[in-house]
Amino acid sequence: MAKFSANLGFLWAELPLPAAIRAAHAAGFDAVECHFPYEVDPEEVRATLLDTGLPMLGLNTAPGDLTAGEFGLAALPHRRAAARAAIDQAIGYAVATDTANIHVMAGKADGAEARAAFVENLRYGCTRAAAHGLTLLIEPINSHDVPGYFLTTLDQAVEIIAEVGADNLKLMFDCYHVARMGDDVIAGLAQYAPLIGHVQFAGVPSRGRPDVGELDYHRVFAHLDQAGYSAPLGAEYKPEGTSETSLGWLDLFQD
Incomplete structure (x- = not known):
């Protein structure tokens, strides 16, 4: 049976973080x-x-200066110091x-x-994180939601992970972003299983609750279960209405 993690960037986002944890x-x-x-x-x-x-x-x-259009720092060649400060802060x-x-x-x-900056900053971060037993993740984000984002595809992410060459650098596999880029989610999960550090999900294409939309999460979660993936799956979706009223899907996928 699947286990689930509440992404508090979207769920209970109106609450202070400690209260959101209690709500989850x-x-x-x-x-x-x-x-x-x-x-x-x-x-x-x-x-x-x-x-x-x-x-x-x-x-x-930290994403950098959102008001200036930034949405992350690690692949920005002119923001190396800020990118490394953000890694240290995290x-x-x-x-x-x-x-x-x-x-x-x-x-x-x-x-x-940009690629060189990203690789160098990831190597820096992996070395620092390894001292604390931490894993770094990189996530392809679809170009519809965030035009201009550096990392958009699974293949690109896998190439960068290989170039960095650190055991504690893994792939954040967000089923929503993968599907929005037109890729086969289950095929990607199977192909890149050894590199996956965390899995997230949301309905496609709305980024709403996972039981609504084009992607059949019964099949996705069944594949992960059969493949032996037992870590909690990240519910990173935007609820319509309150978070509580959006949770009917939990019973559907925990049966």
Whole structure:
């Protein structure tokens, strides 16, 4: 039976992070993950996680200046210092909250210089993270939702993971983004299974609840179960209405 992690970047996003963790626990989730928790005292987050018994599976590096159009820093050649500061910040927060994974956001860029910057910053981050037993993740993000994002395809991500050459760099496989790029989700999960560090999902193409849309998650979750994938799957979808009223899918996929 599948286990699920509530992504608190979208679910219960209106609540302070500790309250959102408690809401996810009350709803029956097995874990939580978040986007950018840095304004919240990590000790308060850690205490809430210990109290609820939920693990925090992942968090993102800071996205940079959103008002200037930034959406990640690691592939921006002119933002090397800021990118590494964001990686250091994420590692510090992950250590303080016992969070296992850090998604290093590439940002909006293209070309050889961007790729070189991304690889160099990932090598820096992997070395720093390894000292704490942490895993870094990179995630292809579809070009419809975030035009200009550097990392958009599974093949591109796999090539970069090979070039970085670090055991603690893995693939964040977001079924929604993969499907929106026109790729076969189950084929991708099968092909890249050894490189996958975390799986996320949402309905396609709306990015709403997973039981609505073009992608059959009964098949996706059955494939993962048969393949022996037992880690909680990240529910990173945008609820219509309240988070609580969007959770009918949980019973459908936990039977």
